[in-house]
Amino acid sequence: MKKKMKLFIASAVLTMFIPFCSWSQDTKFDLSRSIEFSNSKQTEEIIIKTESNSTQLYISIKSAINQGGLIVEIYDPAGEKQGNFEIESIVKSNDGKTEYVQGSIQKKINVPMAGEWKIKIIPTNTTGHIRIGTYIGIPDDKK
């Protein structure tokens, strides 16, 4: 009976640990940034560094503006554009009503090129915000 109990506990412990072990093979490092614009004109660049052992790069950008325009571009380390969008808010009348415009992009790259990925944010008299989230997957043993 004791033996059976031990076996049961051992298998329960193993069952609990196996998923954790396989999950921890690929740890993700997060970066999240939020930028508010108030009649902004200044271009910003966000750099994401990936290593040669990075297993995945995930980029999520969400933006909403109610004045001006906003261009967002994603470049890989070789300088090739990998994604972009452009939004423009148009003031409809002089009674103070403004129009919201939204743009978002999601990009998932497996085994990303090593180096500096660049997110270029170009506002034009912009009022609004942008939220950027990036996740880089790295094998656990190389941490």
Next chain:
Amino acid sequence: MRLKVKHFLFCILSFFVCHSTIAKQNINHSGSISGQIHLDSSWAPTLYMSYIEDFNSLYSISSSMIIQKVDIDNEGYFSFDLEFLPKEDNLYRIHFVKKGEPDASIIIGGSEENHFFIFANRFSNIRLKKSKEEKINDIKILDSPINLQFSQVKSINNYLDSSNIASTQIKRTFIKKAGYEKLRSIADTCQHSLLSLYAIYSSKFATNYNSELDFYDNYNQKWADEESSYFKVFRKQLPLKKRGFPLLYIGFILVGLTFGILLGKTSLFKRKEVNKLSVLSIQERKIFLLLQEGYSNQDISDQCNIGVSTVKSHVSAIYSKLKIKSRKEAVNLKN
């Protein structure tokens, strides 16, 4: 003999009746984009159609780009009327938005991508179908051979852009190179100018232009007569050639210039001026007509529901396309 005459008259009459009916149909016939789209309850039951002026603006959005908005009924049916579109094919984007979100919202990538593109003209009759389970990229386009070809080019493009293309960097480079070659080959053989140009854009021409100079020379020659905004923007984007400039070319240009000046004085050239407005986009044409009526930038902004800065940019584009320098010239220009 009388019977023959009667028979002959009957034939003539039938011909005219048929001919006038067909002609009438051609005048009144305008197309539609219709179909059935099932969206889950998080999406608003409305579709928006935007005009895409060039291939750099695929992912640009503002309310001024939206040219039509239609409701999706309870069974998922909708229909866009195309009677106000130009006769030539242009690229349009159809999108939908989450409930409570602004009309001008674009989501690129991921499971919630909210748009797709379509080539259409005033006479197109295109049917679409999408079930709840299907992704937006899997939308079925029926009755439109050109859009079916477009789907094939897009699927190559999506594949090259996808995350799972290869497990190593070198393999990915090889696959992408082969994919871009395939897209250039499609562009080379495709008879539809805009689809061909879309394939060129998908092949990331800016990164391979200098290594494929002969291809792009031939391509430009093939579509030299294309005057659409898509080709104009493309030509402006082409990098400067790194090759030498032979004296023979200069000779040709000089002869061409002389010939052009002489031709400018003939009536043939003047007749072409009449069609100048065809180079303008739909929005630019609308603004041009308001300019001719003497409206100020502010008036046009109010009339078209767009910002004054957007009006200015349109006016500047109109001046450049029509080669004029002032409103006075715009008023004097006959359309």
